[in-house]
Amino acid sequence: MERLASVGDFRQWQKTLKAGLDPNRKLVTVCADTGCALFGALGVKEAFEKAIAQQGAQDRVSVKATGCHGFCEKGPVVVIQPEKIFYPSVQVEDVPEIVQKTVLGGQTIDRLLYVDPASGSRIALNHEVPFYAKQQRLLFRLNGLIDRTSIEDYVAHDGYAAAVKALSEMKSEAVIDEVQKAGLRGRGGAGFPTGVKWGLARKSPGDQKYIICNADEGDPGAFMDRSLLEGTPHAVLEGMLIGAYAIGATKGIIYVRAEYPMAVKNVTAALAQARRVGLFGENILGTGIAFDVEIRQGAGAFVCGEESALIASLEGERGMPRPRPPFPVEKGYRGRPTCINNVETFANVPLIVLRGKDWYRGFGTEASPGTKIFALAGRVNNTGLVEVPMGTTLRQIIFDIGGGIPKNRRFKAAQLGGPSGGCLPAQYLDLPIDYDSVKQAGAIMGSGGLIVMDENTCMVNIARFFLEFTQSESCGKCVPCRVGTRHMLDILVRICSGQGRMEDLDELERLALHIKEASLCGLGQTAPNPVLTTLRYFRHEYEEHILRKHCRASVCEDLVAAPCAHACPAQVNVPQYVGLIAEGHLDAAVDVIRRRNPFVSVCGRVCDHPCELRCRRADVDQPLAIRALKRYAVDHAAGLSSTLGAPATGDAEVAVVGAGPSGLSCAYFLALMGRPSVVLEKQPVPGGMLALGIPEYRLPKPALQQDIDFILRHGVELRTSTPIENVEDLFGQGFRAVYLASGAQKGRALGIEGEQLNGVVDSLEFLRARGLGQKPTCGKHVVVIGGGNAAVDAARSAVRLHAEKVLILYRRTREEMPAYEEEIEEALHEGIELHELVAPKRILGKSGRVTGIEMIRMRLGDADSSGRRRPVPIEGSELVVPCDTVLPAIGQVASVEPGGRLELSSWKTIACDPVTLETSREGVFSGGDVINGGGTVIEAIADGQRAAVAIDRYLGGPGALPPDVSVSMYRATDEELEQAPPRLAEPLLPVAERLDNFREVISGISRQGACAEAGRCLRCDLEKLRS
């Protein structure tokens, strides 16, 4: 490589190099970024070179180690040009076959191709892979294409053409003007217009100016700059050269954090090459312009990403920010005018100068043109680097490109902007991301780190996590940051350990505002942001930690012994009973469960198992089949005791209204505390929704009866066919406390024309009739409206009542249906048709009977404040579905007393204290569906349990539940745990045998299966004991 003496020389050199580029030449690009190198990319590259040489093809085929291709999750990534064939996760063993069949043979190897999880199909072409399809790779275009150690390769791809154009054809002011009109905003995080900054630097008087590239990338979770520097270092250098020319700087510095050894190495090598060729140094290409760059490393201080602290660090001082004004553009490094820009900002510059501002403005939004590289990480399927035009929505990034959340968990929030940013919840999924829109939502764009969080992330823990970080990185110079963040952190630590107070939340906000206002630099000014956004959008999580010492994501270690037990609303000691099952002690296992939940047989069949959703085993392979294990234990235990404790005796002081799971549980626990009670039930049978809602094919009557009998043996008096009109009357009868658990027995009305026709039956009424042994109305063509469990229960019941055709109509999509996934799955197997995105307009009839239902098609609009996408009717898309029975199941109405004196919530359920469950009337407590409008069985049971504690205390007792037991220490060995079989599935009755009866569909697991399944448990509750 000779030194180029003139612009003409450069252009000639570039022309020659470009001509040498053969678009048809076979090229194997192997990503050798630090990330892919983790997975052996360098070995893969060598394997390719070896295999190609072995085939004697080294003259026809090139192999390049390139920078990051972006799809880090699937590293090592290999793309074969010119066909653009994409091979993910390439192993050394696969290379010879790839060389022979694809590189030389032109054919793809099916088993090695990328499989799209959504469609199941194999995709061969790079740009068709969903991860790439929606991206706009302007800055990263060369990253996967050029040899990152070769300046010739860069120049052959138009490298330095922009710099040469600027230096030889444009005035400095014109360069600044172009960048300014293009609308480039600082990509470091604040989004300050780059052209304006350059203009100010240019105007600043001074004989020596500096231009600095901030490659300190300290935001945890951000690695875009690292990959740019590793993969296309010349683009950054070229941007600096143009910037230096624009502002009149002759010296530049790249400040790279020390934790990026490969980036330092690559940019150092690139600089050396550029110098050798004459693009950096004195009299560049004969233009008389001088510019050279020094590479300096950081020493491990996040605060040095802040410009004045960065300058201090370069000057050999502690990284402490300085008051501004004067700003660095006036007085910066060594007191001279200094312009500091981010790596990605510089990478944009050559594109703007070469292609022009109008071209650039073709991407992105009006206020934020161009693209942005996001580092997509956290709980998302496709982690990696994503480059999209500004204005792309979070939903597109996380779901279309990112492939959604692993294990089908629910999205909770996306963290943007690192420790200076904020968490955006589901309601912002359709927000077009640009600098201004993100700011309005309370976060900042930041450098590009985008961390995805799901339902297993605790937002209070996240706020604490960020504050721990900023607290430890605070330089200590100013009091608001040094002391203020410490104070905020102390409060968060207390909240996370269950010692928070409600006043703490106001204190946090007060401190946050003061720290933001008074801190000297951006670190302190933004440190409170994660706390402020989590308080804004997830206040309920803070309140749960404080009021109920509950962490809904089962994360906070001081509150959670085992995530499964913590997630159980009734706090059943799950790991204990699982361990006992593994050891074969079934009676003891059931005993453990009954200490917190009397409905073992019921829950073993119908619980929605929140425990399984938090099971840590799920991070290894699949969660434990906890519900199936529970059922196994109670079905096979040989010597179950008839009661847990001695039955309560004496006069009943407590009246329980409603013999559903909530009421009966309350009576049970009161009895265990020595308080007999009377349960008053309106219907002729006990059980509530368990008997009269959930159909027998899910919950057989004998199984339910077993649990009810168990409860009644404890000194609980049951009076059926005893409706209660007025709760006050009960006090008149001598009771001292009342637990009101009347449920939500009525279905919400559709509110449309035709609802009163014969053949329209509320689903709950339909199910109740069946449960009472009556023959409910059910025609041949049944339409069920709704998406919850009641809808699916009604539909599957209709099938068994000889309906010929059963449809479920839902106004959203299957993913949004609240019904249990397993239930929906079985409904479809049983021949029920699910019609998504339709809503009823009116019911049609003739002679007073239903003949059909007019529907209108819906489409999903943007997310509403709950995060769910709002269904929007499509004009003119009405259609008529013929039917003779309509079963609405669109929600439940709490069964509150008409004209009753108890205070109601805004949803017309009974309002009560979140901890004690006491209502507005002293001595009256409430729980279950009547307070939550239709929840799960275990929530109802848990309310009954908590109310029993509260009632006992109200009546002067200690409110003591049966003591917890720690009998089983059983835990499989590490080897056994690693080699454990996959999660057990419960066998199902074949569909053909189900359709004309109500036999139980799910049968229990075998003894062998139970032992193996229980043996998969990691015994998270014993972890603290192991250390």
Next chain:
Amino acid sequence: MGVGGVATAPGASDLEPASRIIEEMSPVTSGDIIPFLQRLQDAYGYLPRDVVLAACERTGLPASRVFGVATFYAQFYLEPRGRHLVCCCRGTACHVRGGRKILDAVERTLGIRDGETTKDMLFSLETVACLGACAFSPVMVLDNTYYGKITPHRAELLLKKIMKEES
């Protein structure tokens, strides 16, 4: 990160490497303090106090200033490091994917906390706020080798293997 040299006993350091560095970088001005300390640490594995003091005398840099810088930045160590350096990432992406459990397992296996060195000078443990390999979280670095998507069990096995080999 540039560390992982041989541990030496404090107080009796060989000043020859430091002298060489001073000569190569001469004159060492206040603006050069950080690169200077980085090179010293590369040569000695950490920053022995006596070496730093001697270097200050040679270069004329105030010791208070130099120690001020050495104690501010996370990269500099004033205590000898173990032979094997374990670094757990505590960045956001690693945190959200269970990084805490990795650190717990490492602390439990080695019997030391973040920032400490084992008594037999075999291991030093540190954490970094982000290693920039977020797509592979959780990440652990052992003797400059990156391990991505690591599990607590595997981290334990890696460390135990070294402990066995070294005994």
